[in-house]
Amino acid sequence: MTLRDTRTAARRSSRKRKSRTTKYVSFVICAVVVICAASALAIVRPWASTSIHPTNAVQYLGVYQPDAPHTYSSIDGFAHAIGRQPNLVSYYSPWLEPFQVRFATLAAQHGAETVVQIDPKNVSLARIAAGHYDAYLRSYAAAVRAFRAKVVLSFGHEMNGSWYSWGYKHTPSATFVTAWRHIVTVFRAMGAKNAVWLWTVNVINKSIPIPAPDSWWPGSSYVDWVGIDGYYYESSQNFAQLFGPTIADVLALTHDPLLIAETGAPPSANQPAKINDLFAGIRTYGLSGFLWFDENTQGRAWRISSPNAFAAFRRDAKAFMKPPSTSATPRRASS
DSSP states (O other): OOOHHHHHHHHHHHHHHHHHHHHHHHHHHHHHHHHHHHHHHHHOOGGSSSSOOOOOSSEEEEOOOTTTTTTTTHHHHHHHHHHOOOOOEEEEETTTTOOOOOHHHHHHTOOOOOEEEOOOOTOHHHHHHHTTTTHHHHHHHHHHHHHOOOOEEETTTTTTSSTTTEEETTSSSHHHHHHHHHHHHHHHHHOOTTTTEEEEOOBBBBTTTBSSSSGGOOOOOGGGGGEOOOOOOTTTOOOOHHHHHHHHHHHHHHHHEEEEEEOOOOOOOEEEHHHHHHHHHHHHTTEEEEEEEEEEETTTSSOOOOOHHHHHHHHHHHHHSSSOOOOOOOOOOOO
16 A cells, blocks of 8 residues: 555544544534433423322313312312322313413322313403404413413303303304304414313203203314213212213214213212212213312202212222223213
8 A cells, every 4th residue: 555545544534533523422412402401391391290199090080179270289188088189170260360370380290281161251252252352362372372281271161051141042152153263263373282172061951951052063173172061960860861962962063082071969969879970971981081070059069078979989080090901992982
């Protein structure tokens, strides 16, 4: 080999070493960036902490407590009583109230997602649809977007009932639909992609009457989940009688995830038996889960208080929250 060839080979070897060194340094820098980003994410997302009752939750087991969103203590007490943390918690928000970030953060720290039932009591839905409240909606959407974790939002729940100003016989269903679509559109324009839209209806009851909710349906592109509210008033009621007709009606509209958004049973209706029936019905119909309305109101004691009722809840919750088996997920019942 000539001297020239030797020098050429040396230069090639040097370039290869520099290339390998550059690649190694780049790899180290990328690794450091990834580690730092992960550390920062852990700092800004306090909800990464573990639950006091760790579970491999594959369904939603939720609760509403009357002191939410002002405190989380009652939800914690309920969690200890049933032996595991709810992974869905709700609160009711009057129109113009801002998003309760502190409560949602506490929920996330306990492994739960927050459901906000936004109630436009004595507010004109036509004015909402016309954009008169867009400043409020944009502010709310910005707060939800900044939270980053999933937030489940519902507007004007139980609209097919006649007891709310936005509901049946008080506000035309077409006006409700227009307002709902406008709200969702504003949130999407603000980039609040973590908002999950829960369309919440009351169980059908022809004797009251509470009509089928079809005319209030905003359309699949404006809804992510569907919730059904219904209560066991009598000991003779079972899940199929209470929820079956409404589930069938909803399934004719959409196959979005379906859950029971409000439910309860008083002691007079044999509360432990109704808790068993509720869990069994969720499984039979293949629903996503439920939220227990743990408040005494309207002359009814919906709160779980007896040892037998808590024991029934603990037993059913333990089985309900088991990890999924290798078999396929059960399909929803058709009726």
